[in-house]
Amino acid sequence: MKPAPFDYYAPDTLSDVVALLQRLENDDIDAKVLAGGQSLLPMLSLRVARPEALVDLRKLADLNYIREEGDTLAIGAMTTKSAVEDSPLVQRRQPLLHAATRLVGHRQIRNRGSFGGSFTQADPASEYPAAAIALDMELKVVGPDGERRVAAQDFFITYMTTDLDTTEVLTEIRVPALPAGTGWSFQEIARRHGDFAMAGVAVTLRVENGVCRAPRIVAFGVGATALRLPEAEQVVDGKALDSALFQEAGHAGAAALEEPSSDVHASADYRRQLVAVLVARGLAEAVARSAA
Template sequence: MKSVAFDYLTPSTLGEAVALLERLENEGKDTKILAGGQSLMPMLAMRVARPEILIDLKDIAELRGLREEKGWIVIGAMTSKREAEDSDLIRTRQPLFHAATQLVAHLTIRNRGSVGGSFAHGDPASEYPAVALVLDMEMKAVGPTGERIIPAADFFVTYMTTSLESNEILTEVRMPIMPAGTGWAIQEFARRRGDLALAGVAVTLRLQNGVCQDTRMAAFGVNPATVRLSAGEAALNGHPPDPATLARAAAAAAAALEEPMTCAHASSEYRRDLIKTLAERCLAQAVERAGRRAA
């Protein structure tokens, strides 16, 4: 199939883009933001999305780049995933985000797809929302009334739906630098390398006096939005990370999941079993890394 006909606009500044978006919304035009297009273009081709106008952010230089700022790593929304993957700053200072980026699709997709585009798309099978939850990331959005910072816990609403307003543009994502002694892991299961995950888990934790503290777990690919695995966190915090305890925490995390999604590729119970297995593996890996980073 081919997309429906649409007008194509390429603003050169953020201010111009925001003004365009506001004007077109006031005129009642169905408008979409193009921020790399690795998700939107297939939707256009299949006519799942039928916008009247596309606003392409590719020429807005201020939306690109990576920097460290007062204990945070800041990534411009139009920075490609490949740039994030190649960044020594991210690899050394926030290795969980780096590992998650390497799991995204294939190299050709990461060359073109933008970091901000993935966050704004809000696909529940994407790695980034889960990482955002366990890292307490923040998203910066700009609209006609100015800018606002949205915590990750408030950003992802439901299936491919975020708390961005229709006249706002995501301009950057912010993540804290990983503290020394923090263990981390991310694992997923997909039918083929590069496919969207049928289920996945991201974890961070610390070891203090031989027990686990500040455990944060999130599951992706199982519910309409990425979800924190708070039952698993509670089952592990304050306990030594022996194999039996890790297994109990993983089981608690999976058991507490609200009814996981069912599709042609995986039943609800299969996804629940995947989360249990992946959570146990992630916890063991995170414990090992926490010990190494604390040494």
């Protein structure tokens, strides 16, 4: 199927983009920002989305960068996922983000798809929202009222819905450094390599004097958005870790899931079971990676 007709714009600057989005909003024209098109263009072709105008960000070369700012990695929203994957800075400073990136679709999709586009798309089975919550990322957003910053935890509202207003653009994702010695794991189960995950889990923690500190356990693919599992975190927080505790945490996290999604790929029960297993595996791997 072909997309429904739309007007196409490709402004030269970010301020032009924001001014255009504001004008289209004032004129009651339904507009969508276009980045890599890896989610939006299939949605247009299937006519799941029928915007009257597309505002392409492709000329905003200044939103394409990965740089260190003190302890933080700042990544421009239009940086491709391949560039994030290949970045020695990301590999060295944020190995969880590197591991998550390698699981996003196939290399061809990562060549075209922007880093920021996965945050704004907010697919509940996407790897990036889970990585963003686990790593406590901060998102920089620019709109008619200027710039604001949103914690990842507050950005993802529900199924494919974020805190972003229709006149705003995501410009940068900021990834703070993990405290020294932090162990991490990124686990997912998909039917085939490159498919969206049926379920996945991101874990970070520290081990101090044999005791688990500051665990973060985030599940994805099992609800309307990526979600922290405080019930699982409580099982391990402040405890000396062993495999029985990993499994206990997995069961606690799985039991707390309100409504795991159920579809042709996996039933809700199966997803719950996957979360129990992946939390236990993730904890074991994160402990093994922590500088205890």
